[in-house]
Amino acid sequence: MLNDERILATFLELVRIHGPSGRERAVADYVKTKLSEINPGIEISEDSAGIATGGDCGNIIARVPACGRDVPPLLFAAHMDTVPLSEPVRPAVENGIVRSAGATILGADDRSGVTVLLEGVRALREMELQHGPLELVFTVSEETELAGAKNLDFDSLKSTEGYVFDNSEPFRIVCGAPSKNAVTFKVLGRGGHAAAAQKAINPIVIAARGIAAMPVGAPYEDTTCSVGVIRAGTAVNVIPDVAEVFCEVRSHSEDRLREITKKVVSSVTDAISEAEQPESGGGEPPARVDVEVRRCYSSYRVREDEPALARARAAMKTLGLEPVTHVGQGAQDANVFNLHGVRSVALGAGAYRPHSEDEYLKVEELVQGVELFVALTQIA
Numbered sequence: 001m002l003n004d005e006r007i008l009a010t011f012l013e014l015v016r017i018h019g020p021s022g023r024e025r026a027v028a029d030y031v032k033t034k035l036s037e038i039n040p041g042i043e044i045s046e047d048s049a050g051i052a053t054g055g056d057c058g059n060i061i062a063r064v065p066a067c068g069r070d071v072p073p074l075l076f077a078a079h080m081d082t083v084p085l086s087e088p089v090r091p092a093v094e095n096g097i098v099r100s101a102g103a104t105i106l107g108a109d110d111r112s113g114v115t116v117l118l119e120g121v122r123a124l125r126e127m128e129l130q131h132g133p134l135e136l137v138f139t140v141s142e143e144t145e146l147a148g149a150k151n152l153d154f155d156s157l158k159s160t161e162g163y164v165f166d167n168s169e170p171f172r173i174v175c176g177a178p179s180k181n182a183v184t185f186k187v188l189g190r191g192g193h194a195a196a197a198q199k200a201i202n203p204i205v206i207a208a209r210g211i212a213a214m215p216v217g218a219p220y221e222d223t224t225c226s227v228g229v230i231r232a233g234t235a236v237n238v239i240p241d242v243a244e245v246f247c248e249v250r251s252h253s254e255d256r257l258r259e260i261t262k263k264v265v266s267s268v269t270d271a272i273s274e275a276e277q278p279e280s281g282g283g284e285p286p287a288r289v290d291v292e293v294r295r296c297y298s299s300y301r302v303r304e305d306e307p308a309l310a311r312a313r314a315a316m317k318t319l320g321l322e323p324v325t326h327v328g329q330g331a332q333d334a335n336v337f338n339l340h341g342v343r344s345v346a347l348g349a350g351a352y353r354p355h356s357e358d359e360y361l362k363v364e365e366l367v368q369g370v371e372l373f374v375a376l377t378q379i380a
């Protein structure tokens with residue numbers, strides 16, 4: 001039997017620890033201390049991701065030695081960081097739901113996952129269950145485009161099968177996520193006084209025409225395109241020199257990702273070539289645009305017959321849960337693990353509405369997450 005109260009207590013301790021992306025040191029120290037209390041045989045190391053990402057802490061890798069079973073290792077992961085918080089979290093528990101009492105997020109994304117890994121290994125030990133070797137990975141800077149996982153020391157890992165606890169329902173298996181390109185435009189026009197607007201080349205107008213021509217929304221069922229930020233101008237009577245536009249494209253298909261990214265780029269480059277470019281008299285160059293396309297992460301899709309998905313299904317069934325597979329439109333560390341050959345799915349432990357002040361945790365599902373961790377280690 002699992003100790004529900006202690007699982008909740010661990011979660012409450014974890015959400016109280018301040019640890020936004022790049023500042024996970026206190027969370028990492030908590031994790032290390034807990035793990036060595038639970039089982040002094042766990043070998044704990046920290047990689048150099050903190051240096052690569054400019055953070056105060058690296059990814060924590062904990063190796064739990066096998067206990068009575070000679071089987072290949074399994075990887076379990078959760079991220080230690082949260083999105084930025086406006087104030088310290090004061091968790092409040094009512095009717096089996098944990099919310100943040102203040103005007104800030106709760107951070108159940110992903111302290112619920114961290115709780116599952118810690119209480120999962122504790123449960124294995126207390127229940128004296130046999131299991132194979134486990135590799136636990138606590139990443140940093142997941143919320144900043146998976147920066148911690150991207151800098152994880154994969155050579156030190158032996159697992160080829162992984163489970164990332166960073167989702168909601170404990171019966172849901174996230175078996176796919178898209179690739180993402182970030183597209184940034186710097187439209188360089190010719191600024192001036194609004195009273196001499198005919199001599200200027202207004203970069204805001206060019207950017208706006210470009211955006212209007214973009215295939216925003218869902219140009220394909222598995223592809224989305226969006227504009228997130230526009231930066232330009234200082235005052236209404238001043239025409240700026242520069243307008244910046246930040247867009248993104250996500251897709252489960254590399255072909256469609258390429259196609260839509262190309263369309264986004266040409267929307268703005270066409271707007272430049274179609275723009276009226278009055279002679280300045282001073283010989284200033286015509287308007288132009290600097291474009292940067294950056295790959296943020298790559299998609300994954302775990303098939304039905306792969307061990308990670310098969311084991312997740314089997315484990316859920318032993319708990320009486322009816323598994324539901326889901327292909328998401330967001331990314332998790334699983335994107336990076338899959339890219340590096342650790343075939344991984346994402347699983348949930350009761351965290352809902354992440355990144356919002358309405359975020360909450362279902363205690364019952366947090367406990368089910370721990371049960372799921374244990375069950376995954378018990379499937380032959």
Ligand SMILES: [Zn+2]
Pocket residue numbers: 079109110142166
């Ligand atoms: Zn998360």
